[in-house]
Amino acid sequence: MAGFTGLGRRRAADPRLPPGQYLENGFPVLSAGPTPNIKRWELQIATEHAQRSLSWADFQALPHEDIETDIHCVTSWTKLGTHWRGVSIDTLFDGLDTSHEFAMATSHGGYTTNLPLSELRGGKAWVVDTYEGAPLHAEHGGPARLFVPGLYFWKSAKWLQGIQTMASDRRGFWESMGYHPHGDPWKEERYA
Numbered sequence: 001m002a003g004f005t006g007l008g009r010r011r012a013a014d015p016r017l018p019p020g021q022y023l024e025n026g027f028p029v030l031s032a033g034p035t036p037n038i039k040r041w042e043l044q045i046a047t048e049h050a051q052r053s054l055s056w057a058d059f060q061a062l063p064h065e066d067i068e069t070d071i072h073c074v075t076s077w078t079k080l081g082t083h084w085r086g087v088s089i090d091t092l093f094d095g096l097d098t099s100h101e102f103a104m105a106t107s108h109g110g111y112t113t114n115l116p117l118s119e120l121r122g123g124k125a126w127v128v129d130t131y132e133g134a135p136l137h138a139e140h141g142g143p144a145r146l147f148v149p150g151l152y153f154w155k156s157a158k159w160l161q162g163i164q165t166m167a168s169d170r171r172g173f174w175e176s177m178g179y180h181p182h183g184d185p186w187k188e189e190r191y192a
């Protein structure tokens, strides 16, 4: 009977794999443009009230956290148990108040991606500078990238330059090409 023959295959599926994803052991590089040459790194955090600018030394002086988590790319690969280190967005926004509910992340090179602020705060997102114990490779967004593992990986802007809060949602680079404005892998929010 079909129901029984399918059982083994179903048991083999890893429960950590969101729907439609496959396990990837390598680490693919997905960049919409060339790896930018960043001469002077600076991170801008801005709300409707204030702007904060961090040099590399300022950023390094902030408390870093270790993160072990899975990552999910909209092109269907998932990597399990990856290790990162970085500064939480809560720390970067500490003392800045905002009534905005959305944010745009902007990268060196012009890439943008929009996120609800609720997906960036509350221990869900970081600016990471370390991957598997080593400085983050330039092709993966080094010296530092946004890291939002709860959403598809296109939201994790490489070569992060700034985060600007917004009163209403606008679309970033892939979102304006038809990717989902939110991007939850467990809901398969791939395309709008």
Ligand SMILES: Nc1nc2c(c(=O)[nH]1)N[C@H]1C(S)=C(S)[C@@H](COP(=O)(O)O)O[C@H]1N2
Pocket: 027, 028, 029, 030, 031, 032, 033, 073, 074, 107, 108, 109, 111, 139, 140, 141, 153, 154, 155, 156, 157, 158, 159
């Ligand atoms: N600045 C920038 N960030 C980016 C991208 C990009 O093209 N430019 N690609 C996104 C996409 S679609 C994915 S899947 C991941 C890929 O990250 P990786 O190259 O480290 O695997 O980065 C995201 N962040």
Ligand SMILES: [Mo]
Pocket: 030, 073, 074, 075, 153, 154
């Ligand atoms: Mo992607």
